[in-house]
Amino acid sequence: MAQIEMIETIPEMALISEDEAQITRLLEVCFPTDFGGRSFYMQRPHHRVIWREDGRILGHMALFNRVIRMNDELVSIVGLGDVAAHPDARGRGIGAQLLERSVALSKVSNADYFLLFGTRSLYSALGFRTVKNHYRYVDMTGSYTGHVGEQESNCLMVLELGETPWPDSAKLDLLGHLF
Numbered sequence: 001m002a003q004i005e006m007i008e009t010i011p012e013m014a015l016i017s018e019d020e021a022q023i024t025r026l027l028e029v030c031f032p033t034d035f036g037g038r039s040f041y042m043q044r045p046h047h048r049v050i051w052r053e054d055g056r057i058l059g060h061m062a063l064f065n066r067v068i069r070m071n072d073e074l075v076s077i078v079g080l081g082d083v084a085a086h087p088d089a090r091g092r093g094i095g096a097q098l099l100e101r102s103v104a105l106s107k108v109s110n111a112d113y114f115l116l117f118g119t120r121s122l123y124s125a126l127g128f129r130t131v132k133n134h135y136r137y138v139d140m141t142g143s144y145t146g147h148v149g150e151q152e153s154n155c156l157m158v159l160e161l162g163e164t165p166w167p168d169s170a171k172l173d174l175l176g177h178l179f
Contacts, residue, residue: 001094006051006052006053007049007050007051007098008049008050008052009047009048009049009050009101009105010047010048010049010050011046011047012044012046012047013043015048015100016040019050019057020039020050021039021112022056022057022113023039023048023050023057024037024038024039024061026057026058026059026060026084026086026128027039027040027041027058027060027082027084029084029086029087030084030085030086030087031084034142035057036142036143038143039048040062040081040082040178041081041082042081042140042143042177042178043064043140043176043177045062045063045064045081045082045106045109045179046063046064046065047062047063047105048060048062048063048077049061049062049063049098049101049102050071050098051085051089051094051098053089055169058086058088058089058094059084059085059086059089059094059095059098060082060083060084060085060098061080061081061082061083061084061098061099061102061128062080062081062082062083062179063078063079063080063105063106064078064079064080064081064160064179065078065109065111066078066079066175066176066179067143067175068115068172068173068174068175069105069172069173069175070167070171070172071167071170071171075112075113076109076110076112076115077111077112077114077115078105078109078111078115078126078133078141078161079114079115079116080099080102080114080115080116080118080179081116081178082145083098083118089111092113094175095122096122096125096126096128098101098120099123100126102114102159103126103127103159104142106159106161107161109161111161112160112170113158113159113160113161113166114128114158114159114161114178115156115157115158115159115179116128116156117153117155117156117157117178117179118155118157119155119157123155123157126159127159128157128158128159129157129158129159130153130155130156130157130170131153131156131157131158131166131168132152132153132154132156133152133153133156133168133169133171133172134150134151134152134153134171134172135150135151135152135153135156135171135173135174135176136148136149136150136172136173136174137149137150137174137176137177138174138176139177140177140178
């Protein structure tokens with residue numbers, strides 16, 4: 001008997017080794033980038049949102065709870081990273097459903113905004129919009145602390161989670177790595 005498709009949210013501290021191994025393999029299949037045998041690219045996320053069928057993880061999103069600096073103010077955000085759907089399962093809406101769950105989780109958090117770096121229509125369909133803010137970040141390519149980078153965004157997308165509008169002209173300091 002087949003198991004019904006299921007979305008799960010796993011706090012990072014509760015991630016079991018079997019699930020971590022499956023996520024590692026999923027990321028290896030989905031990305032040409034070397035994740036170094038890890039289940040994350042730069043840093044461990046705070047939560048994983050996964051799609052599991054018959055015990056097999058076919059979709060994954062990582063959520064980062066962060067504080068960033070927006071001009072002179074510290075602001076709570078949720079960042080999205082390590083988005084993956086197994087090639088055999090693409091086109092079934094798994095990514096959209098994982099993103100819907102991620103947005104729902106973010107809306108009940110203490111975060112003011114949900115940020116991601118991407119350009120897919122999947123994101124804009126759920127209300128994310130592209131912004132051109134200048135931002136600063138720490139490069140951590142290859143699991144090494146690199147330079148502090150600064151650039152104007154061409155793929156930063158934001159979803160306002162509360163009543164406060166996103167300031168399109170604010171300078172951002174991510175206070176760490178990209179997600």
